[in-house]
Amino acid sequence: MSHRTYRRPRVLSSLREHLRDTFWFAPTLTLILVFLLWLAADAVDTALVDVLKETGDYEAVRSLAALSQDAKTIVTTVSSAMMTFIGVVFSISLVAVQMASGNLSPRVVRIFIRSRISKLTFSVFLGTFVLSLLVLTSYDSETDPRKVVSVPLVQAALTLLMVGLSLLLFIAYVTQTLQLMKVGPVVERVTRESFGVLDKMPVQDADTAPLPAEVARIGHQGRAGTLRDVHVARLVRVARRRGVVLRLIPRIGDFVVPGTPVLAVHGGGGDLPSRRILGSAVSVGVDRTFHQDLGFGLRQLSDIALRALSPAVNDPTTAVQCVDRIVQFLAAAAGRPLGAVHYRDRDGVVRLVQDVPGWGDLVNLGFAEIRGCAVGSPQVSRRLIAGLEDLLRFVPEARREPLERHRALLVAAVQTALPEAAERAFALEPDRQGIG
Incomplete structure (x- = not known):
């Protein structure tokens, strides 16, 4: 068993990962920040009116009040329309999540939950709505400039800036959501998170x-x-x-x-x-996470491929895309030590030992179930043969056995299932695109 040592563990790493898996933290934090921003803007507006009163420039106060009344119409419109806008926008999320869950795997829903652009968009939308309500409470009914306490001009400007930011984020959000409804970006995202775990090894x-x-x-x-x-x-x-x-x-x-x-x-x-x-x-x-789980990425890729190979879906091209990423991940892990992780204290003494999947575990996780479903799909069997042979070319000698075993099992299954020699030869010919 290989033994390794981590860099000094971060105290807040677990908390950070748990917060990333929630959808409430970012909007809640944003609402608090928006409230503080409104208090600061209200203080600036009040100070501006006080300065103008001290100088006796009541005409300027009257002009600012008239300008803020013009902005009030926009703020009122934003306040009444923002919640409807939020409902429409996030209906897109529900449709996208439902499609991804049904067509790929229920485990890919976490991609939407952890999406930074989704959280940021939702947070800014809610922040804009709350800020518009707070700004409306700051308007003074007084018309006499001598009695005016505050002119919410800065607050109205902030509201307009938030509206502009909301529109920009809406474009980015729709773009990302459409991307995550496609197979390629989803499996690429899962692979990238898997490499994030591997890089921490x-x-x-x-x-x-x-x-x-x-x-x-x-x-x-x-x-x-x-x-x-x-x-x-x-x-x-x-x-x-x-x-x-x-x-x-x-x-x-x-x-x-x-x-x-x-x-x-x-x-x-x-x-x-x-x-x-x-x-x-x-x-x-309830669910697994990527935080310390080395095999979770392969589990998701395998699930997507298995669903694609099911009779109800019958989409071998999606399975080939998953095999591409599985081979990519195993190629990166082939030269790395795997086994028990040893955590040390500041004096260099081992204090915690944690077992992680070994090379054989990762190979089985990536290939075993897909191999069992690939017999009836020459596109997938050809890609599997090509991937296994690519890995066998450069893995250390001690790690060849699991790959050779899966290749032999795949060959035996295809030979049993396909009676014609020409069909067997075609299904077992290595092809990195499946059938191109």
Whole structure:
């Protein structure tokens, strides 16, 4: 088993990833910022009127009040139309999500949830609506310039700027939504996120001493669900204080129920870490995430390909596009060490060991199910043969066995399913485009 070390874990990395998987945080934060911006703009408008009154320039106050009344018409129109605009725009999202979920895989819905442009568009739209309401409350019914308290001119200008920004974001949002309704951009997005996880994998470490004897196991005490990630920094800190080594028993992505052992404690003098603290460092949710899950990208690509190869869809070209990306990912992972990840504290002592999928696991995840459905589709079988042979050309000798096994199984399945020699030869001819 290979041993490696991560760079020092970031304390807020888990929180950041959880917030990216939510849709409420960005709009809520935007509404707070808009309220603060309105308070600042209202203070500027009030200060401007006070300065003009101190100088006795009431004619200027009257002119500003008249100008702001003209802007009030626009602000009122924006306020009444913005919520309708929001409803229409995000109806596009629901249609796009429904189509992507039905045609590709339900797991690609997370792409829309994590989309920055979608969150930014929704946030700015809501912010524009709320700002327009706040600006309307600032209008003064007084006509005498001596009694005017505030002229919301700066506030009205900010509202118009927000409207302009909303229109620009609307164009960007529709463009991205249309892109994500196509297969190519979706599988490319999944692949890019998969490479993000792979790039966080550490470099090869020197030989690590065997772990001390196991002294205890910590069971899961929360709700049942998928192990999404662990708070690495917290576990390393707790293990360092207690002088122990913690080992994560399940892999990220495993389903755990209450009582399932999740952490093993190695070494120490009997002073075990608090079960409550350790339990709070383990995050369980409904769905898997990309945060620490190396195989989740291959799982999504495989799901999309399997749905495309189902009799109800029968879209082998989509399956070929998924195989393209699977081969790309495996080619990048072929030369990297895979196995147990060792996290160290600031003194360089191993404090947390986490198991990740090995090379054989990734190859099986990428090819096993697609291979089983590719027998009746020569386009996919030809692409699989080409991909396997491409990988066999440059993978290390120790990693050839899973690839050779899948190639042999594919050849045997095709030979069994196709009685004609010419058909077998055609289905097993390597072709990077399937059938072009």
